[in-house]
Amino acid sequence: MSPRRTPIPAQEEPGEVADADRVLLIACGALAREILAITKGHSWHHMDLTCLPALLHNAPDKITDAVRACVAKHRDSYQNIFVVYADCGTGGQLKSACDDMGVKMIAGPHCYSFYEGNERFSNEHADEITAFYLTDFLVRQFDAFFWKPMGLDRHPNLRDIYFKHYTKLVYQAQTDDPALTEKARDCANRLGLAFERRYTGYGDLETVLRDQSALSI
């Protein structure tokens, strides 16, 4: 599987960074908006972004090969490549592939963890096994990512089979957006779950991108 688009600079103006010092971020499409918000916000002109389809979220067995292909495709153009995927259900295979290819990736089991901060998530929420998490992206794309692929639009009676052991929907908010919060609350109602909103901001994502930005200049 190939990336959907060629790398785009973090800002419309390319900046004055030599090509050799540019950084390519290979990311899950579910993080594109947030990564661009961070890199633009900090004027990190030397960071380019290319994304793999966010729907790989529902097919984690395909993530590792997709990332491998993307790194291979851009290897000659960038000395510095950083993979913005956590383990994301690959069972350590993505980490092994990144090690093989000599590229770094963001730590953590999934984006819910690094948005909260991996350490904090591990300390406070690792045993929160009956929570169903949504991020800003997943709230926006709830129907495309969950409702329709799970067949709930056609067979609403399946809801209780899928979600019978879940107790609450936790909306991890990256931004303060009342409309999005209401949409998340509606998602919880549709799934028959209690609702909780946690503001996380960008968590470890911003910290890690800052580190990558500093390393490459």
Place this chain on the structure above:
Amino acid sequence: MSEQDDEIILSELDDEELVQQMFDDLYDGLKEEIEEGVNILLGRDWAPYQVLTEALVGGMTIVGKDFRDGILFVPEVLLAANAMKGGMAILKPLLAETGAPRMGKMVIGTVKGDIHDIGKNLVSMMMEGAGFEVVDLGINNPVENYLDAIATEEPDILGMSALLTTTMPYMKVVIDTLIEKGIRDDYVVLVGGAPLNEEFGKAIGADAYCRDAAVAVETAKEYMARKHNLMAAS
């Protein structure tokens, strides 16, 4: 599968037509029709075991193959399973009464920290359909639950399921505990779940990784056959 289905009266079909119609109804996830079909076959003096294997398991085998081939997806498989469950509920007490063949016994559960049970439930149902007695421990099972269950139930097979990469390592905790207690080789250990693979199954010391419910049934049957052969030889 077509609009004409509404006009079909199951009781007017002969046995062969009815079984074929039940395959279609299972494929379409029509629970009430499956329950009706099961009752009609029983009323025609079919043995409960014959209804189970020829009508229900036969139909679910088609569903399983089409799922593996990417023709059907999870929602459709769940609907089919729900329909089969309706038929099984009628047959189960009758199977016990009529002394249906027993292939073996399995204790199965989702591991600690994991609440996902869709795959496990499919395996349980298909194992029962294949003549295994299944003791289902449900979700979020610490090692103690497995130990208690195998001590009480004395199964041939221990099955473990996990959907998360964060919880699948717990399977090794269970297997290592069995080794510590010197009882590992008393059981066939089968593992499954979306993030697992054969390599992982071997690494943790399971007997086999089963990628879906149909494979789990076939693998379980193979191990039972080996066990019987060994017993016969000794």
